Structures are given as C-alpha cells and as structure tokens.
Amino acid sequence: MSVTIIISIKQHFVVLVGIFDLDAMTHKFEIIQKEECYQGFFTLTRLHIKHTLYAGGWSEPVVRELLDRGHAVAVLLYDPLLDNVVFVEQFRVGALDDEKGAWLLELVAGMIENGETHHDVAKRECIEEAGCEISCIEEICYYYPSPGGTNEMIGLFCARVNSSSIGGIYGVEDENEDILVHVMSFEQSVAELYDGRINSASTIIAMQWLILNKDKLVQKWT
Secondary structure, three states, X not given: OOEEEEEEEEOOEEEEEEEEEHHHOOOOEEEEEEEEEEEOOOEEEEEEEEEEOOOOOEOOOEEEEEEEXXXXXXXXXXXXXXXXXXXXXXXXXXXXXXXXXXXXXXXXXXXXXXXXXXXXXXXXXXXXXXXXXXXXXXXEEXXXXXXXXXXXXXXXXXXXXXXXXXXXXEOOHHHOOOEEEEEEEHHHHHHHHHOOOOOOHHHHHHHHHHHHHHHHHHHHHO
8 A cells, every 4th residue: 555645835844635545536527628729830728628636536627738740750860880870950940039949959850640660760850850761669758748738748769870971961951941961970979068059858868868878789789
C-alpha cells in the first residue's frame, strides 16, 4: 500500500489535510464540452474538463486550451568513424524574441504523416533536410515537449550517417524550408551544448544521451 500525507501551508502554518492510499485511487477525467477555436497548420481546441483528485472526489470544471499539431520524429545524426555530429539550422518563428537570434541549431525532424512509421519519417526527413541517407537507427526516447498545452509526442532517435560528403542547403521548396546543414566534431557539438547555442529540447536531450552512450554506440556501429 502506498500512503501519502497531503498537507497545505496557510499563513506560515502547516495544516494536515489527510492521509490517503494512492494505490486505491483511480485516475479519471471527463470532457464536459469541446470547442474548436482554430483550424490551420495546427488545431486549437478549448476543453471544459474535470478530473479526479488525489484527496478524493472530483475537481471543479476547468477550461484548458489544447494545441493539436500531430506527432513528430527527431533524429540526431552521428558518424562513429569520423566522430562527427550533423545538425540543421533554420529560422524558427517561436524564437523571434531570442536575443541569440531566430535561427536555431537543431536535429533533422518532421511530422508523422498518415501511414508512416517513425523510421519512415526519419529516413524521409534525413533526405529532405540534410541530403543524406542513414544506415542504423537507435531509439532514444518518446516524450511530450509541453503536455500542459499540446498533445504532441516526439519520437527521438540517433542514426548512423557518413558525414564525409554532407553539407549544403536543403529543404522542401513548397514548404518554404531553407535549411543549412552543419557538420561538427563531437567535441565541438558538446561545446555548443554547454555554451547554450543548442537550445531546443529535442537537441539538448539527444546530445545528453549521446554523451552518455557514445562509447557503446561506437562499439556497436564500428
């Protein structure tokens, strides 16, 4: 049995609210009302929802906006023979106010289309965004980048690549993509991470994974 003591702090005093058996709790939610607010590149839906509480009973109805933009795949490209990492750089509207600029150093990435597997997307995007083919794919993790407001889940992978002839400008023209490919040594890419030049979540997570797993990966891929 998992027992949790729930307390609250009121006017600098700790007040015991109750002792609860979390094993006996059933997580439930109920959508009371659903409104579509916007339909474009993404869908914005307003939900009136309630859910069960840890202390028992149900919450009052709350309103939450949910951004639905589909699910995505991001791929860290690594060359184990040359010890190089391949990134792409492109303009990102979400970084308009970033003092370092709106062009971010990122992983190859793309949205999952109907009928595609994660590996299908990884292979397609590597060709479209970096002009390269991948030979091996390692799963890193699946994660929600911002579950407080969007249902998007990202599948994160590391793929083997030959970086000796990679470089240039790529992107799908009718999607208005303008993507510059960067090839960096592993040492330089780690420095970019620690200096804050790499500042998007998937790239940070993937680089931290590579730092921890590079020796095993090199042994497996060479």
